[in-house]
Amino acid sequence: MTWDSNSNFLKTASGSDSPLLLISIIILIVTVILGAAFTYYFLNFKKNPAKAKIFGTKLLISLLVSSILIAILSTLGIALTATAKIVFDSNATTAFATILAIVIAAGVILLANVISLWFALPKFGISMDEEKISFMGEAIPYKRIVSVIEDDSKNAVYINYTQGTRTSKRQKFSKGTMFGQFILKNAELTGHKVEKGDADEHFKKMSAVTRKTDTPAKKK
Numbered sequence: 436m437t438w439d440s441n442s443n444f445l446k447t448a449s450g451s452d453s454p455l456l457l458i459s460i461i462i463l464i465v466t467v468i469l470g471a472a473f474t475y476y477f478l479n480f481k482k483n484p485a486k487a488k489i490f491g492t493k494l495l496i497s498l499l500v501s502s503i504l505i506a507i508l509s510t511l512g513i514a515l516t517a518t519a520k521i522v523f524d525s526n527a528t529t530a531f532a533t534i535l536a537i538v539i540a541a542g543v544i545l546l547a548n549v550i551s552l553w554f555a556l557p558k559f560g561i562s563m564d565e566e567k568i569s570f571m572g573e574a575i576p577y578k579r580i581v582s583v584i585e586d587d588s589k590n591a592v593y594i595n596y597t598q599g600t601r602t603s604k605r606q607k608f609s610k611g612t613m614f615g616q617f618i619l620k621n622a623e624l625t626g627h628k629v630e631k632g633d634a635d636e637h638f639k640k641m642s643a644v645t646r647k648t649d650t651p652a653k654k655k
Contacts, residue, residue: 455512455516455531455534455535455538456512456513456516456517458512458538458542459509459510459512459513459516459538459541460509460513462505462509462512462538462541462542462545463505463506463509463510463513465545466502466505466506466509466545466548467506469502469548469549469552470502473498473552473571476571476572477495477559477560477571480560480562480569480570480571481560483562483564483569484564485562485563485564485569486563486564486565486621486624487562487563487617487620487621487624488560488561488562488563489560489561489562489613489614489617490559490560491558491559491560491614494551494555494558494559495559495560497551498548498551498552498559501544501547501548502548504541504544505541505544505545505548508537508538508540508541508544509538509541511537512534512537512538512541515530515533515534515537516534519534556570556571556572556573557570557571557573557606557608557614558614559571561614561617561618563621563624563625568580568594568624568625575594575596575606577624577625577626579596579597579598580594580595580596580625580626580627581595581596581597581603581641582595582627582630582637582641583595583618583622583625583627583628583629583630584629584630584631584632584634584637585610585619585629585630585631585632586631586632586633586634586635587631588633589634590609590610590611591607591608591609591610591615591634592607592608592610592615592618592619592622592629593605593606593607593608593634593637593638594606594608594618594625595637595638595641597645600645601645602645603638603641603642603645605634605638607634
């Protein structure tokens, strides 16, 4: 690494601009967009009236803290990239290594946030009203729910439901979590009593019935 002769910015050995500034800006922008989108869904979820509601406080705090940390790191990456020659006393190698470490840390935390939002979205909050069970950004109408299964062998409770005319889906909640206990306690609001049994076998049978029901429609 070297320096731009007309500024304090880092340059690669070939003389092109270091990508660290651009990457830091992209990470910051993505973090702001994700934060704004999640805040929108969270506020809508929070203000909706419900007969029962629960929040994943630990996950919410974790997401907030990690998002703030990403913003700090990416902003620091931008600032250091723009003033690297001054801050690092003309040591381009040290400057690059330090800024790279900061950018990688921000990127890893951002990736972890994206994964948690993608796979753990139902764990941020659940509410039940007159017509549906709602998660952050998703809702399952009670009329789509087929059953609520408590599987002791897996220590979990499952909500089985249909999506469209031919797709069977389910949400799983560990009985050892407050979400699993919330589902067990309030399951009858969905119009279904909790059934004990093998969740996998029940889901296979439900899927088979769904496909069989859809067959005549295809032939037409």
